[in-house]
Amino acid sequence: MRGTLSDRMGAALLMAPLLLFLLLAYAWPFLGVVKWSVTLPTPGLGQYGALATDALVQSVFIRTLRIALIVTVVSVAAAYAITMVWVRGSPAQRIVAEFCILVPFWISVLTRAFGWVALLSNRGLINTWLQSIGFISEPLALVRNEFGVIVGMTHFLIPFAVFPLASAMRSLDERVLLAARGLGSSRMRTFWTVFVPMTRSGIIGSAMIVFVFSLGFFVTPAVLGGGRSVMIAELIYLRIFQSPDWGLGAAISVVLVLFVGALMAVLFRYVRPKQLI
Amino acid sequence: MPTYRPGPVSLILAVLVALFLLLPLLAVIPVSLTPSRMLAMPTGELSLRHYRSLIEDPRWLDAILLSIRIGIVSSVISTVLALCFSLGVWMFQPRFTAALVGFVLLPMVVPPVVSAITLYFLLTSISGMSSFFGYDTWLGVAMAHSVMTVPFATVLILVSLSQLDRRIDLAARGLGASVWERATRIIMPNIKFGIVTAALLSFVLSWEEIGVTLFITSVNAITLPRLMWMGLRDNIDPAIAALSVILIIITVLMLAARSVVVKARGS
Numbered sequence: 165m166r167g168t169l170s171d172r173m174g175a176a177l178l179m180a181p182l183l184l185f186l187l188l189a190y191a192w193p194f195l196g197v198v199k200w201s202v203t204l205p206t207p208g209l210g211q212y213g214a215l216a217t218d219a220l221v222q223s224v225f226i227r228t229l230r231i232a233l234i235v236t237v238v239s240v241a242a243a244y245a246i247t248m249v250w251v252r253g254s255p256a257q258r259i260v261a262e263f264c265i266l267v268p269f270w271i272s273v274l275t276r277a278f279g280w281v282a283l284l285s286n287r288g289l290i291n292t293w294l295q296s297i298g299f300i301s302e303p304l305a306l307v308r309n310e311f312g313v314i315v316g317m318t319h320f321l322i323p324f325a326v327f328p329l330a331s332a333m334r335s336l337d338e339r340v341l342l343a344a345r346g347l348g349s350s351r352m353r354t355f356w357t358v359f360v361p362m363t364r365s366g367i368i369g370s371a372m373i374v375f376v377f378s379l380g381f382f383v384t385p386a387v388l389g390g391g392r393s394v395m396i397a398e399l400i401y402l403r404i405f406q407s408p409d410w411g412l413g414a415a416i417s418v419v420l421v422l423f424v425g426a427l428m429a430v431l432f433r434y435v436r437p438k439q440l441i
Numbered sequence: 442m443p444t445y446r447p448g449p450v451s452l453i454l455a456v457l458v459a460l461f462l463l464l465p466l467l468a469v470i471p472v473s474l475t476p477s478r479m480l481a482m483p484t485g486e487l488s489l490r491h492y493r494s495l496i497e498d499p500r501w502l503d504a505i506l507l508s509i510r511i512g513i514v515s516s517v518i519s520t521v522l523a524l525c526f527s528l529g530v531w532m533f534q535p536r537f538t539a540a541l542v543g544f545v546l547l548p549m550v551v552p553p554v555v556s557a558i559t560l561y562f563l564l565t566s567i568s569g570m571s572s573f574f575g576y577d578t579w580l581g582v583a584m585a586h587s588v589m590t591v592p593f594a595t596v597l598i599l600v601s602l603s604q605l606d607r608r609i610d611l612a613a614r615g616l617g618a619s620v621w622e623r624a625t626r627i628i629m630p631n632i633k634f635g636i637v638t639a640a641l642l643s644f645v646l647s648w649e650e651i652g653v654t655l656f657i658t659s660v661n662a663i664t665l666p667r668l669m670w671m672g673l674r675d676n677i678d679p680a681i682a683a684l685s686v687i688l689i690i691i692t693v694l695m696l697a698a699r700s701v702v703v704k705a706r707g708s
Contacts, residue, residue, distance in 0.1 A: 170620075171533050172533070172535070174529070174532070174533055174620045175529045175530075175532070175533035175535045176529075177529075178525045178526065178528050178529030178532075178533075179525070179526050179529035179530065179535070179541065181522055181525055181526070182522040182523065182525065182526040182545060182591065182595075183526070183541065183544070183545070185522055185587075185588075185591075186544065186545060186547070186548075186588065186591070189560075189563055189584060189585075189587075189588050190547065190548060190556075190559060190560075190563075190588050191544075192563075193559045193560065193562040193563035193566070194555075194559045194562075196559075196562040196563075196566065197555075197558055197559050197562050200562070242454075242458045242461070243458075245451055245454035245455045245457075245458050246455045246458040246459060246462075248447045248451045248455065249447050249451065249452065249455040252445060252446055252447055253446065253447055253452075253455075254446070257447075257452075260459070261455065261459065263696075264458075264459040264462050264463060265462070266696055267462075267463070267466065267689075267692060267693060267696060268462045268463070268466065270645075270692045270695070270696060271466065271688065271689055271692050272648075272649030272651070272666065272688065273649070273651065274649070274651055274666050274669050274670065274673070275466075275469075275669075275685045275688055275689065276465060276466070277673075278469065278669070278673060278681055278682070278685055279464075279465025279466055279468050279469050279685065280465045280468075281480070281673070281677065282465070282468040282469050282472040282480070282682060283464060283465055283468040285480060285677075287479070287480060287481045287482065288468070288472075288480070288482070289468045289471065289472075289482060292481075292482040319461065319462065319465060322458070322461075322462060323462075338445065341445040342445075345445075351448050352450075354445075355448075359445070376552075379552060380552025380553055380554050380555065382553065382554050382557075382652050382655075383651055383652060386674075387673055387674075396554075397552065397553075397554035397652075400554050400555075400558060401554070401655070401656070404558060404561065404656070405656075413558065414558065417554070417555045417558050420552055420554070420555055421551060421552070421555050424550075424551070424552055428550065
């Protein structure tokens with residue numbers, strides 16, 4: 165069926181516009197960014213050398229990794245609990261769980277970050293309430309620090325962690341669970357020794373998605389970190405727009421892409437892409 | 442129906458997670474009703490002044506109109522490009538399909554900040570050649586948004602094509618239909634739900650795009666998220682709370698409408 169001349173022509177004509185568009189508007193300018201990283205301000209690998217020695221850049225890298233790890237563990241655990249109800253609960257429970265997952269999922273990252281500002285800031289809901297009942301006299305610092313960033317990112321990423329878990333929980337073999345219960349295993353024991361191991365691919369997939377997303381996160385850390393808890397993506401922004409050092413910003417970007425690419429390669433050795441949806 | 446149901450511990454944990462997910466969305470409601478000019482909880486009286494300022498302040502209206510225009514243009518571009526590409530993949534199954542699809546999906550998997558600096562490079566390079574298509578122009582933003590949304594549109598259209606029965610296309614082909622006729626009269630009518638969904642998703646993603654927009658605009662092409670961003674960073678403007686409430690209500694209504702449509706199609 166494949167291979168006749170007109171077939172190949174047809175395929176080429178249909179596929180060419182998008183491929184050309186992305187070559188010109190994405191692949192070519194990415195090479196331009198790579199070029200920045202080795203030519204600005206002076207030609208050579210100086211910017212990559214600076215990455216390895218600059219104390220500020222390193223502290224930002226370490227903070228990003230730390231935040232990404234915490235966010236990954238918390239998001240996957242929280243997503244596991246709500247996915248359990250979404251996939252395996254009663255019909256009414258499922259509808260409520262679906263609502264709680266999909267509504268935040270479709271609301272923009274800015275609105276959600278702002279929601280946390282409204283809750284956590286000095287004059288926000290939580291501090292106003294705690295002060296009005298006399299529990300605290302000074303507002304707690306809940307935002308413009310790492311705590312706020314972690315809360316906001318976890319909130320953003322839980323729905324993304326849900327989907328791979330849901331697909332793993334839907335496709336497992338019911339009979340194994342019945343057998344475990346039938347042989348007298350308790351609820352808790354069945355959960356930890358049978359159910360959780362059977363959803364392993366979902367856990368790995370969801371942890372990888374959350375971790376990769378966290379590494380390049382920009383909006384939530386910038387809004388809830390208030391410039392104090394800068395992560396890699398915000399550092400790139402600052403190097404491009406505030407203390408113009410395009411070479412360094414470009415070099416950080418290239419390192420970030422390589423790092424994420426390596427992580428994805430590892431991911432796809434363990435999980436098939438179809439299991440992530 | 443699953444036989445293994447969540448126990449009381451999972452239910453309690455799930456309720457806590459659900460509260461955590463909904464809380465920030467509910468928190469914007471009281472803030473939007475504050476009579477104060479700064480971000481604060483209302484004490485005593487409520488006011489709709491921040492809702493009124495959304496209509497009366499031309500900056501908000503301009504930003505909304507600009508976001509709609511950019512959303513429509515970028516959604517049309519990315520849906521058309523994604524549709525042609527997906528038809529090519531499905532009808533001809535060319536060699537290297539996996540690699541080509543992987544290339545098209547790159548803007549979806551590369552960290553957004555890297556896409557942002559890439560598109561910043563592109564648009565600042567174009568700016569030298571043309572004054573209405575480069576950095577900080579609405580056409581430039583629309584093009585950048587198309588790059589970012591086209592992978593999502595492609596995935597949706599490819600998924601709906603994968604559910605299509607190849608035999609109807611083979612029958613049309615056996616009866617002598619041309620490639621154009623097969624595409625427009627056989628295949629496209631069967632995946633129109635997927636095409637419409639792709640166009641809607643592209644529009645929504647463009648409408649709320651901020652990561653890339655922040656890098657490629659400064660003073661002229663101020664989209665709605667860009668304006669929200671400016672009001673969030675320095676002195677927090679409670680009008681953002683009013684706008685957030687409206688956006689949340691629209692989202693809930695759209696999701697409700699979608700579940701009605703899905704139910705109607707299912708029965």
